[in-house]
Every structure is written in C-alpha cells, then in structure tokens.
Amino acid sequence: MNILILGSGGRECTLAWKLAQSKKCGQLFIAPGNAGTVKYGKNLQLNPLDFDQVKQAVINNNIQLVIVGPEDPLVRGIHDFFLEDKDLQNIPVIGPQKLAAQLEGSKEFAKEFMYRHQIPTAQYKSFTLGSLNEGFDFLETLKAPYVLKADGLAAGKGVLILNDLEEAKRELEEMLAQEKFGEASSKVVIEEFLDGIEMSSFVLTDSENYVILPNAKDYKRIGEGDKGLNTGGMGAISPVPFADKEFLTKVEERVIIPTIKGLKKDNISYVGFIFIGLIRVNNEPFVIEYNVRMGDPETEVVIPRIKSDLVELFTATAEKKLDSFVLDLDQRSATTVMLVSGGYPEAYEKGMEISGLENINDSLVFHAGTKLVDSKVLTSGGRVLAVTSFGEDFRQALDQSYKNIEKIKFDKMNYRKDIGFDL
Numbered sequence: 001m002n003i004l005i006l007g008s009g010g011r012e013c014t015l016a017w018k019l020a021q022s023k024k025c026g027q028l029f030i031a032p033g034n035a036g037t038v039k040y041g042k043n044l045q046l047n048p049l050d051f052d053q054v055k056q057a058v059i060n061n062n063i064q065l066v067i068v069g070p071e072d073p074l075v076r077g078i079h080d081f082f083l084e085d086k087d088l089q090n091i092p093v094i095g096p097q098k099l100a101a102q103l104e105g106s107k108e109f110a111k112e113f114m115y116r117h118q119i120p121t122a123q124y125k126s127f128t129l130g131s132l133n134e135g136f137d138f139l140e141t142l143k144a145p146y147v148l149k150a151d152g153l154a155a156g157k158g159v160l161i162l163n164d165l166e167e168a169k170r171e172l173e174e175m176l177a178q179e180k181f182g183e184a185s186s187k188v189v190i191e192e193f194l195d196g197i198e199m200s201s202f203v204l205t206d207s208e209n210y211v212i213l214p215n216a217k218d219y220k221r222i223g224e225g226d227k228g229l230n231t232g233g234m235g236a237i238s239p240v241p242f243a244d245k246e247f248l249t250k251v252e253e254r255v256i257i258p259t260i261k262g263l264k265k266d267n268i269s270y271v272g273f274i275f276i277g278l279i280r281v282n283n284e285p286f287v288i289e290y291n292v293r294m295g296d297p298e299t300e301v302v303i304p305r306i307k308s309d310l311v312e313l314f315t316a317t318a319e320k321k322l323d324s325f326v327l328d329l330d331q332r333s334a335t336t337v338m339l340v341s342g343g344y345p346e347a348y349e350k351g352m353e354i355s356g357l358e359n360i361n362d363s364l365v366f367h368a369g370t371k372l373v374d375s376k377v378l379t380s381g382g383r384v385l386a387v388t389s390f391g392e393d394f395r396q397a398l399d400q401s402y403k404n405i406e407k408i409k410f411d412k413m414n415y416r417k418d419i420g421f422d423l
C-alpha cells in the first residue's frame with residue numbers, strides 16, 4: 001500500500017519512521033517532509049493546504065492511504081475535498097472532516113460540544129465585539145487568574161492567562177476590537193481558571209469504535225521551571241506517572257466515551273486522532289481542549305511505544321474495524337527532548353549546520369525543522385530535532401536522551417534540561 005503523510009515536523013517524521021517498518025507499507029511519501037523523513041520515504045515538495053496539488057500527488061503516485069499530520073488542512077476541509085472528488089473518494093484519509101475539525105478550529109464549538117454531552121470542562125461564556133461590555137461584566141464575576149481564548153486557530157498563541165482584572169479587560173478589548181489574533185479573535189471564550197496538573201490522552205477512532213493510545217505530558221514553555229513564552233512543545237513523557245488506573249478509568253468513562261458517543265449523537269463522522277488536553281483537579285479530569293490531530297512532540301513518545309503495526313492500525317481505522325484491534329504497547333517509559341534554535345519561540349536564525357547525528361546510540365532522533373542542502377543537514381525551523389529514548393522509568397529514559405544530546409551540535413542550539421521536573 002502506498003501511503004502519503006502530509007506535514008513536515010517531528011510528528012510526521014515519527015509517523016514515517018513507524019510506517020516504514022511495516023511490511024504492508026509500499027512506497028511512503030511525505031509532503032513536504034524534512035531532512036529526517038527522507039530516510040523513511042520520498043519527500044514531495046507540495047503545500048498540504050493546496051488540495052489540487054495534493055490530488056495530483058495522490059494520483060501520480062497511486063496513493064492508497066493519506067495521513068494528515070497538522071490541523072490546518074483538516075480545518076480547511078481536506079477530508080471533505082477527498083470525499084467530494086470522484087477520483088479520490090475511495091482513498092481513506094486519517095483525519096476528521098471539516099465539521100469535526102471545528103473541535104480544534106473553534107473553542108466555542110468545542111465548549112458547546114462538551115456542555116451538550118456533559119463532558120467536564122471549565123465554565124465559560126463567549127463574546128464578540130457587540131457584547132464587549134457583557135464580557136467586562138462577566139470578567140467581574142470571576143476570580144483571578146482570567147483565561148481568555150481566541151475562538152479560532154492562532155498557532156498556539158491565542159490563550160491568555162492574566163492575573164489582573166484591568167489587564168484582562170484591556171486584552172479582551174484588544175482581541176475583539178483590534179483583532180489581536182486576526183480573525184481568530186473576532187470571538188473570545190472567557191473561562192474559569194482550573195488549577196491542576198496537565199496531561200493529554202490520545203484516541204484513534206473509526207467513528208464507531210476507538211482505541212486509546214499511550215498518554216503523554218508535554219512541556220510547553222521555553223524556559224526551565226515552565227517559565228517564559230509558550231512554544232509548540234519542548235519535550236514530552238509517556239506514560240504520565242501520576243495517571244494511575246483509577247484516574248484513567250475516569251478519563252475513559254467521563255471524557256472519552258462521552259466524546260465518541262457525542263460525535264455520533266451529533267451526526268459528526270470522525271475518522272482520525274483525537275488529542276484531549278486534560279487537567280487533573282482534585283483527582284478529577286477536566287478537558288482543557290480538543291485537538292483533531294496528534295500532538296507534537298507527544299507523537300515522538302506515543303508512537304514509539306506502539307508495538308503494533310501502524311499500517312494495520314490505520315487500515316482497521318479506515319475499515320471501521322477498530323473494535324477487533326488489539327493494541328500492543330511497549331510498557332517502558334519514553335521521553336523526548338526538543339532541540340530548538342536560539343531565540344525560538346521569538347525570532348531565530350535558520351540554516352545552521354547540524355553535526356553529530358551519526359554518533360547517537362540508543363536514542364531515536366526525529367527531525368522537526370531541518371532540511372537537506374548539498375547532503376548537509378541544516379536547521380530550518382524553531383524546533384529542530386526531537387531526541388527520544390526509552391527507559392524503565394522516565395528518569396532513566398531522560399538520562400539517555402540528555403547523554404545523546406551532548407553529541408549533537410548546531411550554532412545557538414537550546415533545549416530544556418528539566419523535562420519531567422514537576423513529576
């Protein structure tokens with residue numbers, strides 16, 4: 001079976017690494033991919049948001065399965081585009097259709113979904129420019145800190161958590177009146193602040209059945225001790241040590257099952273990954289957000305812990321046979337540490353040569369922001385490489401990643417040395 005992965009990050013590199021191990025994987029293509037994905041398949045220089053280009057690539061390369069890495073093509077309806085095209089409609093796409101992708105594409109849509117299906121989440125109200133004054137009044141009824149969320153996709157930057165009421169009002173006004181996050185903040189969700197520890201659950205569903213994938217915790221801030229600006233993610237750990245059986249049963253019963261049933265009740269077909277961002281408050285799970293894709297760098301620890309054949313898993317998903325799929329997992333811990341460009345998540349330089357990759361032992365190096373130029377591996381993004389290792393516990397796995405990171409060099413390389421510090 002010829003397979004196409006859309007995307008170019010560490011998530012897509014990990015999926016390529018895993019799919020390429022399957023006997024059932026024919027030719028593997030990654031579009032656009034990076035300097036790491038060429039080890040597992042062929043990179044295609046196309047833009048995943050240009051659906052006509054994707055169609056040409058699918059037809060030219062006789063692709064029989066498409067896996068969509070990032071949310072953007074999903075939110076813009078790539079799956080619907082396939083279903084509406086007579087040449088593409090029989091080619092399975094792993095990733096939900098446009099309506100279901102609103103679970104990530106609109107915070108308000110996600111909150112309404114959770115309320116409708118009694119899925120535990122923070123209380124909220126949403127506001128537009130026309131209801132700015134009601135927004136101010138609502139803020140007055142809440143206690144600090146204040147959580148303001150741009151309704152639409154804002155590249156992970158659309159959530160503000162503010163301690164001061166006046167500042168919260170100012171920011172609300174900026175979001176609504178000056179479109180601080182562009183169109184994404186023409187509507188703003190204001191939420192009750194939940195105080196707890198975060199983790200994520202990952203589910204793969206065929207729209208009828210689901211399998212629960214390994215859970216993970218990521219580290220979003222640039223600085224040690226979880227300080228400083230938000231990033232796409234600086235490292236991850238799987239499984240999450242505090243997520244014991246009792247808590248995971250609550251997650252399945254109160255969140256996962258109601259989510260799958262809710263989608264069915266609402267007549268929303270969903271084939272693909274559901275990434276559920278959770279916060280644990282008094283040992284109870286609350287949903288912070290849904291994403292309609294795998295996380296990055298969570299994929300770099302979740303997928304390596306899956307021993308089952310990934311092509312078989314995706315085929316079962318496409319054929320709605322996940323009910324009979326038995327997932328075989330590696331019981332060890334996996335951790336990943338992201339190596340990033342100096343300056344990230346603000347301005348940073350690209351084009352630095354990376355050395356030392358050939359010296360890595362007993363870790364997996366997944367490329368995120370890299371490109372090959374004259375057979376040299378150069379940095380080409382903020383997040384550059386993810387170094388994943390296994391261990392009997394997460395500390396042992398982390399030691400292994402940090403040992404190997406010492407061997408990797410590029411100018412202004414930065415990484416967090418405290419992944420797992422809070423566990």
Ligand code: AMP
Pocket residue numbers: 122147149156159191192193194195198277288289
């Ligand atoms: P989101 O984009 O919705 O995942 O929000 C980004 C981050 O903001 C989350 O990972 C949390 O750390 C934090 N956050 C979001 N909503 C809340 C909330 N209601 N209470 C506390 N923290 C939150």
Ligand code: GLY
Pocket residue numbers: 218232233291294295296297298
């Ligand atoms: N690591 C968080 C995300 O992928 O959204």
